[in-house]
Amino acid sequence: MYMYRDRVFIHSSKLALKSRFWAVSTVMTRQNTVPFQEDYHALIPLWDMCNHTNGTISTAYNPVLDRSECLALKNFKAGEQLFIFYGSRSNADLFVHNGFVYEDNDYDVYWMRLGVSKSDPLQEKRNRLLDKLSISSTSDFSIRKGAKPIDGQLLAFLRIFNMHEGKLIKLKQSNQSLAINSFAADVVLIASIKFFPVDQLDHWITSDKSGDLEYIDCALDTALETKSWCFLQARLKLLLSTSSSII
Template identity: 60%
Template sequence: MGRKTPSSNSSNKKTLSKKGKPPKEEKELFEAVDSLLRLTTLPLHNSLSQSLECQKQISNLLDRIKFLEDKLAKKNKSTLGHVEKYQDRNSKEALIKFNTWLKEHGAELHGCSISNFEGYDLGIKVEQEIPQSTLVIAVPRKLMMSNETVKDSIVQDLVEKVEILKNMPNVLLTVYLLVEKLKNDSFWKPYIDILPKSYNTVLYFTMSELEELKGSPTLEVALKQIKSIVRQYAYFHKLFWGSDDPVSELMRNRFTFNEYCWAVSTVMTRQNMIPSEDGSTMINALIPLWDLCNHTNGTISTDYNPQLKRSECLAFRDFQAGEQLFIYYGARTNADFFIHNGFVYEENENDIYWIRLGVSKSDSLEEKRRELLKKLGIWSIAEYSIKKGSRPVDGRLLAFLRVFNMNEDQLDHWIQSEKCSDLQYPECALDTTLERKSWTFLKARLTLLLASYKTSLEEDQMLVKDKISDNLKMAIKMRLTEKKLLKNCLEYVEDMIRK
């Protein structure tokens, strides 16, 4: 990961040379971070149970690290004391300063205001009737915090030395944001002050909240995400304590896991892509004001205007006074929203459940199945989508089911056929026995997937109404949306079997 990370010994030597003997808590912190880095750089685990066990160890180490960082912060007012200067994002003073900053630098908000909405926190309130296609928000490029504006900051020198910052633009934006937050004179302070102080991303989940996802394919993705971010934290902690550059000097006593978790979550939930200055590529950026808009089903209505050098957001439908102004984030699944945005949208029209299927190597007809699948442009082991709506099984999955359940004569016929692509269509004329066998196979798989959850769909519908933590409620909503997809598909498959 980039240049060679300073070892624990080199970090301790730097501390000793500057302060004499390091405090006990500082030494314990270095040791815990070393352990965390080793644990998170282990190879990927072969099973979910191993990944969960690893996460428990990570969680225990993080609890210790956060305790030590809090303890050191109380001894050193330059750490979390700096963060306490930031106001409540909902305060009148913070919003006035933010609005003033926006207007001074050319941002526009037409017929709307920033307001608080129950269940959403801050959002954009419609103050007058707004017809479809009306320009509502315009944010000039100079207000956007991007990987290009890094070039004018102290972070740029570090970029030349650290590979992860050169190769991972989202990580670069994360470190840049954190540096700007910790500076006393940041241009973006009015924007940073109205950002959430914490998030509902999986980085904020407790072990017990994560375990509510058992049976869900989203759990494995969440564990990988957490492990990756924790490894980044450990890497940067050692880097900042073992280097003398301006960023390290600023961060050394202020960089904590909670701070990094906040910065990562801010970037994950709010980053967007804009064209570079020369238009040659797309770059990561945070767009103040626009990123206060919450999501609903709709169409993309935001674009970058290269002539005026600004991002423009139009109303994708008619909005009435008193409504919240929503935008459409794009065609993403609830698993995407859950992992990267920290919410679950139950009405998501683009939701998908991914099911992994493949041809076994012990199958006596494996070679012929692989050959036919290759003709269809399908891998012998792949993930297939279970979609929302009246036709949850697409042509790609349907073709696999048929190939997987064919006998040798059927395989030979379709391998030689010039119309093998017909296997992707429901209307394809096939032997009734093969069709029933294919649908019965999928029914068994769907039933098994539903049974892997520790609660039923009906139980989740009751649990989500209880007074529980936001994270726990979100985990339940996540598995609930998955079960709805599976159950809808199961009903469709049963109808197909009856035909």
């Protein structure tokens, strides 16, 4: 194809660069890999007649019959439009690779960049804890639809970003020991003291359970959890307010 293109089209004054981009992208989005002995690319015209819907991948390669097979997502009636599932793509991916967006896309995501400021006095500690979890200090995170809109890495980042440095918390004196459960640490018994130092970042940096920060049920201070979710909400509202248009 490329040899024919170079011989016929490359010298044509009628072919604009944007037309070439359109032609190449149109063909490439319809290429399908057939994994027999070695990977082949094939065009499957019937698929080009099928529109996308939410579902699961129902296509597989049959090595016995040497063919790709596509199973129906449901029982279709005669005359009913046949839909297939293009894959778990966001609307941005569908728009770039397929030329459309799907209004009720179960797999749509919104990408949001978050990072630790270099002027943050706790930058070094935050970065150390993020590094333990293999999270970059500046990352692109996805917000998804559904009951679980964020993944573990974004959840951990929000918590670490909103942790404070050690401060003294006043406790009431008592003749009995006080039991304090602080940030998923073991229970600490304290007797006849007025202040107890709490440093969220230092605790998790030295903890062998820092990976728990990626789990929704991680035992954390209520104030930290509230602060983390409020930060995410405020960030999303800010991004929405600066959005000039909606597709």
